[in-house]
Amino acid sequence: MPGKLQIKKQPKEILLYGGTIIDPVRRKKYKGDVFIKNGKIAKIGNVKKKSSIHQVNCNGMVVTHGFCDIHVHFREPGREDKENLASGSHAALAGGFTRVCVMPNTNPPLDSPESIRFIIKKGEPLPIHIHPIGAITKEQKGKEICEMAAMKNEGATAFSDDGLPVQNGEIMRFAMEYGGMVGVPIINHAEDCQIRNDGVINEGEVSTRLGLTGNPDISESTMVGRDLELSQLTGSSIHIPHVSTAKSIHHIRRIKKSLQLVTAEVTPHHLFFNDTALMSYDTNLKVAPPIRTENDRKELIQAVKDDIIDCIATDHAPHTIEEKENTFDLAPFGMIGLESCFGAVNQVLVKNAGMKLEKLIQKLTVNPREIMGFESDLFSLGAQAEVTVLDPEKEWNFLESNIFSRSKNTPFLEKTLYGKIHMVFSKGNMTKIP
Ligand code: DOR
Ligand code: ZN
Numbered sequence: 001m002p003g004k005l006q007i008k009k010q011p012k013e014i015l016l017y018g019g020t021i022i023d024p025v026r027r028k029k030y031k032g033d034v035f036i037k038n039g040k041i042a043k044i045g046n047v048k049k050k051s052s053i054h055q056v057n058c059n060g061m062v063v064t065h066g067f068c069d070i071h072v073h074f075r076e077p078g079r080e081d082k083e084n085l086a087s088g089s090h091a092a093l094a095g096g097f098t099r100v101c102v103m104p105n106t107n108p109p110l111d112s113p114e115s116i117r118f119i120i121k122k123g124e125p126l127p128i129h130i131h132p133i134g135a136i137t138k139e140q141k142g143k144e145i146c147e148m149a150a151m152k153n154e155g156a157t158a159f160s161d162d163g164l165p166v167q168n169g170e171i172m173r174f175a176m177e178y179g180g181m182v183g184v185p186i187i188n189h190a191e192d193c194q195i196r197n198d199g200v201i202n203e204g205e206v207s208t209r210l211g212l213t214g215n216p217d218i219s220e221s222t223m224v225g226r227d228l229e230l231s232q233l234t235g236s237s238i239h240i241p242h243v244s245t246a247k248s249i250h251h252i253r254r255i256k257k258s259l260q261l262v263t264a265e266v267t268p269h270h271l272f273f274n275d276t277a278l279m280s281y282d283t284n285l286k287v288a289p290p291i292r293t294e295n296d297r298k299e300l301i302q303a304v305k306d307d308i309i310d311c312i313a314t315d316h317a318p319h320t321i322e323e324k325e326n327t328f329d330l331a332p333f334g335m336i337g338l339e340s341c342f343g344a345v346n347q348v349l350v351k352n353a354g355m356k357l358e359k360l361i362q363k364l365t366v367n368p369r370e371i372m373g374f375e376s377d378l379f380s381l382g383a384q385a386e387v388t389v390l391d392p393e394k395e396w397n398f399l400e401s402n403i404f405s406r407s408k409n410t411p412f413l414e415k416t417l418y419g420k421i422h423m424v425f426s427k428g429n430m431t432k433i434p
Contacts, residue, residue, distance in 0.1 A: 004090075004404075005090045005093060005094060005404055005431055005433070005434075006431065006432065007090075007127050007429050007430075007431045008429060008430055008431070009428060009429060009430075010036065010039060010385075010428050010429060010430045011054040012037065013035070013036070013037050013042075013052070013053045013054060014035070014036045014037075014053065014054045014055075014056065014425075014430070015033055015034075015035050015036075015047055015049060015053045015054070015055045015056065016033060016034040016035075016036070016056045016058050016063050016387070017033040017047070017049065017055060017056070017057065017058060018031075018033070018057055018058050019031075019032075019033075019034075019058025019059065019060075019061045019062060019063040020061070020062050020063065021034065021044065021062075021063050021064070021379075022062055022063070022357070022358055022361050023044075023064075023065075023379045024064065024358065024361050024362045024365045024366040025366050025376060025377045025378075025379065026379075027358065027362075029358055032044060032045050032046060033045065033046060033047040034047075034063050034379075034387060035053075036387070036425060039384060039385055039427075039428040040382055040383060040384055040385060041378070041379060041380070041381055041382065041383045041385055043381070044379055044381075056389070056423065058389055060391065061389050061390060061392075061422055062357070062361075062389070062390050062391075063387060063388075063389050064361050064365065064387070064388055064389075064390070065365035065366070065378040065386060065387070065388065066096065066097065066098025066099060066365070066378070066386030066387055066388050066425070066426055067095065067096045067097040067098065067099075067341075067342070067364040067365055067388055068097065068098070068099040068100070068364070068365060068368040068369050068372075069092065069095075069097050069100045069101070069313055069314050069316070069338065069341075070100070070101040070158075070239075070265065070311065070313050070368045070371060070372055071101065071103065071162070071241055071242070071265060071267075071313035071314065071315050071316075072088060072101070072102055072103065072313075072314060072315070072316040072338065073102070073105065073163075073315070073316060073317045073318065074088035074100075074102045074130075074316075075106060075318060076088075076106060076119075076122070077107065077108065077115075077118070078106045078107025078108065079106070079107060080406075081320065081406070082318040082320055082406060082407050083318040083405055083406050083407060084406070085102070085119070085123055085126055085130055086126055087404070087406045088100070088102070088316070088405065089123075089126040089127055089128045090404040090405075091316065091336065091338040091339055091403070091404045091405040092128050092338050093127060093128060093404075093424050093426065093431050094338065094339045094402065094403075094404045094421065094433050095314075095339045095340070095341045095342060095421060096341075096342055096364075096388040096390060096421040096424055096433075097128060097338060097341075098128050098129065098386035098387075098388070098424060098425075098426035098427075099128060099129040099130075099369070099374065099386065100128060100130055100131070101130075101131045101132070101133050101157055101158065101372060102119060102130060102131070102132055102133065103133055103162045103163070104132065104133055104134055104135040104140070104160065104161075104162070105140060105161070105163040105164070108139070109135045109139060109140045110132050110133070110134055110156075111134065111135035111137070111138050111139060111140065111146050112146070112147070112151070113147060113150040113151050113153070114154075115132075116134055116151045116154040116155055116156045117154045117155070119132035120132065120154065120155040126427075127426055127427055127429050127431070128426055128427065129386075129426075129427070131157040132155060132156055132157065133156065133157060133158045133159065133160050133162075133187065134146055134148065134151040134152075134156035134158075134159045134160075135159065135160070135161055136160060136161045136166055136171075136175045136186065136188075137161055137166070137171065137175075140161045140163070140164050142161065142164065142166055142167055142168055142171060143168075143171070145171065145174055145175055145178060146159070148178045148179065148182045148184070149178075149181075149182050152182050152183075152184055157184065157372050157373070157374075158184050158185045158186070158187055158239065158372060159175065159179055159184060159185075159186050159187070160186070160187035160188065160189065160241070161188070161189065162187060162189045162241060163189060163288070163333075164189060165188060165189045165190060165191045165192070165193060165223060166188050166189075167192070167193055169226060169230070172186075172226070172227065172230055173230055173233070173234060176230050176231065176234040176236040177234050179236050179237070180234055180235060180236030180237070183373075184373075185237045185238065185263070185371060185372070186236065186237070186238055186239070187238075187239045187240075187241050188223070188227050188238070188240075188241075189241060189242075189288075190220050190221075190223035190224045190227060190240065190241075190248070190289075191215070191219050191220055191223060191288065191289055192218075192219045192220075192222050192223050195218060195219040195222065196215045196216075196219040197215075197219075198213050199213045199214045199216070199219070199290070200212050200213055200286060200290070200328060201213075201214065201215065201275060201278050201286070201290045201291070201328075202214060202215060202216075202217070202278075202290045202291060203215055204275065204293060206278055206279065207275075209279075210278065210279070210281070210328075212278075212328055212329070213329075215289070215290050217245040217246070217247050217292060217296065218245075218247060219289075220243075220244055220245050220247075220248050220289050221245055221248040221250070224240055224243070224248040224251050224252065225251045227240065228251055228252065228255045228259070228262060231255075231259065231261050232255070232259055232261075235261070236261065237261040237262070237263070238261060238262055239262075239264070239265070239371055240252060240262070240263070240265070241264075241265055241313065241315070242265065242266065242267050242270065242289060242315050243264050243265065243270070243300065243303075243309065244270050244291075244292050244296065244300070245289075245292055245296050245299075246292075246295060246296045246299035249299050249300065249302075249303045249308060249309075252264050252308055252309075253303070253306075253308045256308060263310045263311070263367075264303075264308065264309050264310055264311075265309065265310065265311045265312065265313040265368075266303070266309045266312060266313075267287075267312070267313060267314060267315045267337065268312065268314060268337055268340065268341050268344040268345045268348075269285075269287060269291065269315075269335060269337065269344075269411070270289075270291060270292070270296075270297065270300055271300055271301060271304070271344070271348045271349065272344050272345075272347075272348055272412075273285060273291045273297070273411065274291065274296075274297045275290070275291050275292060275293055276294070277291065278291065281328055282411050283324045283325070283326065283328055283409075284324060284335050284409045284410055284411040285411045286328065286331050286332075286333055286334075287315070287317070287333050287334055287335055288333035288334070301348065301349065301353050304355070304363065305349075305353065305355050305359075309363075310363065310367045310368075310371065311363045311364070311367040311368040311371065312341065312345055312360075312363050312364055312368075313368065314337030314338050314341050315334070315335075315337060316336050316337045316338045316405070317333070317334025317335060317336065317337075317409075318334070318336050318406060318407030318409065319331075319332045319334055319407055319409045320407065320409075321407075321409070324409045334409065335409050335410050335411060336403070336405045336407055336409055336410050337410070338405065339398075339402050339403055339404060339405070340398050340402070340412040340415075340417060341364075342364070342390065342417075342419055342420070342421055343396065343398065343417025343418055343419050343420055344412060344415075344417055345360060346360060346392065346417075346418050346419035347416075347417055347418035347419070350392075350418075350419075351418045357392055365378070384427075385425045385426070386425065386426050387424070387425040387426075388421060388423075388424050389421075389422045389423040389424070390419060390421050390422055391419065391420050391422050392419050393418070393419065394418075394419060394420040395416055395417070395418055396416070396417055396420050397414065397415070397416055397417075398410075398412045398414070398415050398416075399413065399414070400413065401434070402434075420433075
């Protein structure tokens with residue numbers, strides 16, 4: 001059984017005092033206090049302490065916006081044994097996330113207005129905000145476009161067949177034209193199925209040595225190239241998920257100079273690991289797209305620093321132990337990622353690559369919210385409090401007891417991470433993360 005988080009109702013008045021405030025919208029960092037009253041931001045700066053107010057000492061901590069992950073798989077409906085919206089929301093809170101977008105590759109997929117309404121209703125009582133992403137095509141079969149306008153009206157925030165690429169270029173063109181009309185981003189899982197050709201890890205020296213079928217980097221970059229040109233042709237926005245290769249970065253870098261319609265994300269695992277880690281045959285490292293080479297990893301890090309990559313998204317993909325304990329060829333693609341996200345990316349980008357923490361925070365808060373068209377100025381007076389308090393320099397060992405997901409499929413177990421979530425304030429609750 002996963003551990004249980006102690007989620008408490010917020011007292012009427014709370015003072016987060018003595019911390020370093022990072023406001024990613026105003027791009028400011030300063031010492032100060034955050035006063036939350038009736039679940040809303042009531043004052044930021046210097047706030048007088050009163051004994052009647054519940055006080056939280058944030059000395060040595062960073063106080064910032066609640067994180068937003070625009071790419072998670074919560075498996076409801078259909079595979080609630082792996083995760084449901086409730087357990088997923090606990091995993092999210094533990095990772096500092098107050099808002100997530102769930103992918104539609106459930107069983108059945110979220111491909112109708114009714115299924116979108118189902119997620120919205122089920123998410124309402126949960127401690128974080130949950131936004132459904134609708135499928136691009138009916139049953140994610142890649143043939144018939146879903147009723148995007150009706151689904152958007154029910155609350156679909158974007159459209160994707162994630163897990164499966166939209167293989168047919170004409171369907172992708174139509175999807176982008178409709179997406180543009182409806183005013184939502186299209187997110188295509190970019191992997192050319194023919195070029196991928198049943199590859200289970202990156203094609204290269206490691207796949208040859210292990211005797212596993214390889215998936216070449218161009219299975220991704222050729223489709224990214226196609227999608228960028230379709231964005232140019234249709235004038236519709238495209239969001240490129242889980243970019244994994246230097247060649248894709250090359251395309252995105254080139255087109256971003258002239259086209260404002262393109263945004264891109266990277267996962268913590270593509271930033272943290274390279275394919276030599278696969279020498280362990282750990283099926284928890286089997287993901288789609290695959291973990292690539294050290295050269296790709298370095299290019300991804302540089303692209304984050306250069307703002308070619310706009311945001312971090314976990315692609316949290318829970319699977320059962322039974323499925324993951326299969327042989328490498330048969331195990332499913334995916335790893336969980338919410339709880340370990342901040343400690344992993346803060347280590348790779350801030351500690352090891354010298355990026356500013358403020359920039360990392362932008363890529364976990366304001367940027368993903370802007371891609372999805374959510375309110376992003378969370379430190380304006382009167383805003384509903386979505387606040388994350390974190391210890392930016394804590395070194396800690398990621399253990400099973402840190403997991404709140406129903407699944408445990410992660411290669412981060414026993415890894416030393418840098419930076420830890422301390423407390424999260426969301427939807428009138430407060431949660432201390434153990
Ligand atoms: O590794 C992955 N797992 N990549 C995807 O695109 C889908 C996901 C899943 O649903 O398990
Ligand atoms: Zn995914």
